[in-house]
Amino acid sequence: MILVMDSRSSDTDLNTISEKLKNLGFELEVSKGKEKIIVGIIGDTRKLLNFPFHSYPGVIDVLKVLKPYKLASREFKELPTVIKIGDASIGGKEIALMAGPCSVEDEEQIYEASQGLSKLGIKILRGGAFKPRSSPYSFQGLGERGLKMMSEAAKKFGLLVITEVMSIEQIDIIAPFADILQVGARNMQNFMLLKELGKIKKPVMLKRGLSSTVEELLLSAEYIMSGGNKKVILCERGIRTFESYTRNTLDLSVVPAIKTLSHLPIIVDPSHSTGRKELVCPMSKAAIAAGADGLIIEVHPNPKMALCDGAQSLDLNDFGNLIKETELVAKAVGRSLNNIQVTV
Ligand code: PEP
Ligand code: MN
Secondary structure, eight states, X not given: OEEEEETTOOHHHHHHHHHHHHHTTOEEEXXXXXXXXXXXXXXXXXXXXXXXXXXXXXXXXXXXXXXXXXXXXXXXXXXXXXXXXXXXXXXXXXXXXXXXXXXXXXXXXXXXXXXXXXXXXXOEEEOBSSOOOSSTTSOOOOTHHHHHHHHHHHHHTTOEEEEEOOSXXXXXXXXXXXXXXEEOGGGTTOHHHHHHHTTSSSOEEEEOOTTOOHHHHHHHHHHHHHTTOOOEEEEEOOBOOSOOSSSSBOOTTHHHHHHHHBSSOEEEOHHHHHOOHHHHHHHHHHHHHHTOSEEEEEBOSSGGGOSSOGGGOBOHHHHHHHHHHHHHHHHHTTOEESSSOOOO
């Protein structure tokens, strides 16, 4: 339910009704706009059927959220959500860059990747330790050993870590090593996992399912948010179409669409969506032009030797060039990259 108040209402007006609703057990999400103050009311709003909203000064209207997702909707929260982790932020003016190998393979590989990425100013290191591979015979990741390797390398170079969680049992194993937990495309509708992730405090990056609609993506975000964890980052990573030249089809229209439907940050994965390293830089630029809040990109110190997704992985040199090129697009749309200044 949404309470609309006049933006000229005094703090006392807002506090009076807020206190009343809080005392009735509701949680509130306040967005102060130029013309209106929007107060999202969280809880069993059926109890408010006879609540005398209009007897409170400043109240203009009380509305039902019409979308099937509520907490994730723009109606509910007008201002964009900005997720701050250390000195990185996702969803604000800065575009967050997350980069690293598909999988952690050994100490040397993750050390070299972290060293190279930190030199380029990257703040968030990606790397899989538990890998959702299509074939049970493919490299499945190093598990907990891989998490430790990644966390040590990240600490040494001052990087934050994002890594994938595939099951409920893995949450407690991964959380101590990760700053952001990633839900992969194949698990976007693993509702039990999403519910458990709603109970943790760390941000969750939710990747769009292989054949999921925007509404399904936002409903999955709602699963996490309704459990209490509001720190959700959405990720477009390509969807299945008839096209087989690219690994998936990058649906960039989803970026501006999500911006109108939701306040949550949305980032783009040009690596898994194209499957081809030569397409990663052009699609990164297009993603930023479309309004993406960040990019997650596969970078390997030696892509030819990668145990997983080498064909779509950039080496550090190519990634350095990508940063320079995307920086120009970021500037053109009034944003900057979330890394140290790179001179172009
Ligand atoms: C990944 O990012 O490591 C990954 C497996 O991606 P997706 O879930 O999008 O396939
Ligand atoms: Mn991969």
